[in-house]
Amino acid sequence: MPSHIHMICDVESGEAGPIVRDFKSYTAKQLLGLIQENTGGSRQAWLLYLFRYFAKQKVNKSEFQVWQHENHPINLESNYLTDQKMNYIHQNPVNAGLVNEPQNYIYSSANPDTTLHLSSH
Structure with a gap:
C-alpha cells in the first residue's frame, strides 16, 4: 500500500516486538537515505518536511519519523x-x-x- 504495510512474519522465539522495532529502524534509515540521495525536487522536500514534522510531535529526539510508533501484532x-x-x-x-x-x-x-x-x- 502506498501509505502503510501489512506483514506476516514468523518469529522463531520470543516476541515480535524486537523484530518489528529492528525492521522499522532499518527500513526508515534505508528510505531516508534514498530520499536524501535524490537531490532536489518538490517530492523530496515534501517527504523530508513531513518526516521532520512528525518527529517534532514526539518526545524522542529523532530528526525524522518515518513509521508510526504503534503496531498491531x-x-x-x-x-x-x-x-x-x-x-x-x-x-x-x-x-x-x-x-x-x-x-x-x-x-x-x-x-x-x-x-x-x-x-x-
Missing part, C-alpha cells in the same frame, strides 16, 4: 486465522481501488513475481 495461532489475515492483506489494494485483482498489485505476495523471503542469517 496478532498471534496467528491457526491456519484459519493465517488464511484470513493473508486474504485481508491481498484484498487491501483491491478494496482501496488500486487494482482489480490482488495479484496485479506489484508489491503483493499474491503476485508470484514479488514474493520476498527475508532471513536473519
Whole structure:
C-alpha cells in the first residue's frame, strides 16, 4: 500500500516486538537515505518536511519519523486465522481501488513475481 504495510512474519522465539522495532529502524534509515540521495525536487522536500514534522510531535529526539510508533501484532495461532489475515492483506489494494485483482498489485505476495523471503542469517 502506498501509505502503510501489512506483514506476516514468523518469529522463531520470543516476541515480535524486537523484530518489528529492528525492521522499522532499518527500513526508515534505508528510505531516508534514498530520499536524501535524490537531490532536489518538490517530492523530496515534501517527504523530508513531513518526516521532520512528525518527529517534532514526539518526545524522542529523532530528526525524522518515518513509521508510526504503534503496531498491531496478532498471534496467528491457526491456519484459519493465517488464511484470513493473508486474504485481508491481498484484498487491501483491491478494496482501496488500486487494482482489480490482488495479484496485479506489484508489491503483493499474491503476485508470484514479488514474493520476498527475508532471513536473519
